[in-house]
Amino acid sequence: MGIRAILSKPFASIVVGAQQKWAANPVETQQRVFNQLMAEARHTVFGKDHHFDSIRSYGDFQKQVPIRDYEQISPYIKKIIEGKPDVLWKGKPIYFAKTSGTTSGVKYIPITKESIPNHINSARNALLNYVHETGKSAFLDKKLIFLSGSPVLDEKGGVPTGRLSGIANHHVPGYLRTNQKPSYETNCIEDWEIKLEKIIDETINADMSLISGIPPWVQMYFDRLKARTGKPVKDIFPNFELFVYGGVNFEPYRAKIYESIGKKIDSIELFPASEGFFAFQDKQQAEGLLLLLDSGIFYEFIPAEEYFNENPTRLTIGEVELGKNYALVISSNAGLWAYSIGDTVKFVSKNPYRLIVSGRIKHFISAFGEHVIGEEVEKAMQHTMKRHPEVELVEFTVAPQVTPELGLPHHEWLVEFARMPDNMPVFEKDLNAHLQQLNSYYDDLIVGNILKNLKITPLQKDAFRSYMKSKGKLGGQNKVPRLSNDRVIADELQQYKLGNL
Incomplete structure (x- = not known):
């Protein structure tokens, strides 16, 4: 067993131990996050506009900070692009995550020095939960592939800008860099067809143990592997044991992906977005994804049937019910405030709080x-x-x-x-x-x-x-x-x- 596999187990115990503490105290944890956010953003343009210095409770926050989508927060984003500091969060963002909007075309979601650990550490912790639960860690010493967007970044208002998966690629921990596939040069290829052939060239003879990506992209990879070799994935990569996915509903792809692999393997589902990394599958057999309550994000939940009301009900974590659809609203150390991300979620457990992504608030x-x-x-x-x-x-x-x-x-x-x-x-x-x-x-x-x-x-x-x-x-x-x-x-x-x- 290699050094990564050996060291991952005590590290996983530490991470899961800390996680269990905040998961056992969800209301207190979220209150602490709320208080930290209010204190840190008090002197920002947004904080002054909404009188953060007078907010003493969540009730005050509800009264002073309405629910917003990107269109409504975009005037503040524009100020950041113009070069102004301390607009939504202290200082300036270290990145903009470029994502598709609904009415405005491209959206630019700020990522700050304080919020980047949410994206990077949450993905890491999902793997460490798996190591802690199953005892399996040998996969960390073999080759890992992350099918992602290009890590090439542009600039918007002097801020490095790109797709979230490309930004995350710059923050892969050093201990995983040496066994990460594909190469940086291949990841920079924009044309997916060309990129996919290069990825196959680099991985077809490698000892792959973990494959991660959006299910349809992974399926394309598997299809091309079979076309090249005539073999199922399990025969090409006999040590492939973990599939990590997120981004779209997996169910339409599940049967075909496992058919392509040729055997059932473990998997981990993630709930990432440009606005934050919200949840991950922490148990192989338990339904739902663990909501990350101690990661710089304060959550609100609007009953889906009330979402388009003039004054919808806004609930905190201690007020949600099982089996009910809620629109997910966040405030975070990226400088998003009462921000509706457009997803709906449904809780399947309260001890700890686990949810499933049930859809979008619109078709x-x-x-x-x-x-x-x-x-x-x-x-x-x-x-x-x-x-x-x-x-x-x-x-x-x-x-x-x-x-x-x-x-x-x-x-x-x-x-x-x-x-x-x-x-x-x-x-x-x-x-x-x-x-x-x-x-x-x-x-x-x-x-x-x-x-x-x-x-x-x-x-x-x-x-x-x-x-x-x-x-x-x-x-x-x-x-x-x-x-x-x-x-x-x-x-x-x-x-x-x-x-x-």
Whole structure:
């Protein structure tokens, strides 16, 4: 057994011991985090605007700091980009995590000197929990692969800027650097197809023990490995024993990934986001992810059914109920205040507090991490119809096609036209281009050859009417969702394709 494997066990005991202490005192832990945040940010622009110096309780905070999304906090982000210090948090951010917005295109999420440990240490602690629980640590001495975005950083207002996974790549601990794959040079390749071939070149003969990444990206890696070798992953990497994933719902990919591996292996689920690292799977057999209550983040929870109310109920950790959907709201040492991240969660345990990610507060598609929302597809369609004035639209819905018979995955647009485009391929191309402009993640996936351009499936006359009638939902306020992250509706609409008459 190597030095990493040997030293990881006492280190894991220390980390898990500290974790158990705060997990056993959740309300007190969150109150301490809240008090620290208020004290540290009192003299910031945001703190002065919201009278942090007069806040004595969470009740005061509720009254003085409304729930915000990115659009509402963006004026403060703009000040930071302009070079002003002490805006949302003391000093200036050390990074901006670049992520896709909903109405503004790109979002720039600040990461501060105080918040970067949340991202880095939480990922480390997820592995140490696994070591502590299972006693397995030999994987740390073999090769580890982290399928991530490019670590090449740009600048925004003098602040290094990039995708979160690329930023995190700069902070991989030194003791893991020597056995990390792929190489830095390969990680910098932007085109996913080219990058994937280089990753295979570097790993196909390596003794891989841990593979980490977003499930669809990992599946592509596995598919290419099999195409090269004709073997299942377990025969290529006989010591592969741990799969670490997060970012999208794993369930659509689970069966195929384990089929590609050729055996059942242990896995760890993570709940990271640009805004913070919120939870990780701390037990192999327990349901849910441990909510990180002592990591510089103060949590609030809004009952999902109240989210769009003018004054929704705001709850702290001690007030949540099991099995209820909540919109997740955070305040953090990155300078985000009562910030709605858009995810919904559901608690499955209170001792300790474990949750599952139950969805997004709005309809969306994120089969590959693209976070495309209804407003974006509607705007893309509207812009495209202006370029093609002959087109008349009845209805449409959008779904991911994760496993097409041929070619790369894509978004399928099921559209009922009253008047068809004169040139469907040009219409499709324009529609795809507009969506790329509206959503930077989708653009990255298209440019990187992870997704191919969207495909329109024209539907018969009255297709949506017939579908809704078949569901007993014709009329009233019932309507087909503009988009879905699964294919339940899309697959049922296939019977109404033009040509199926």
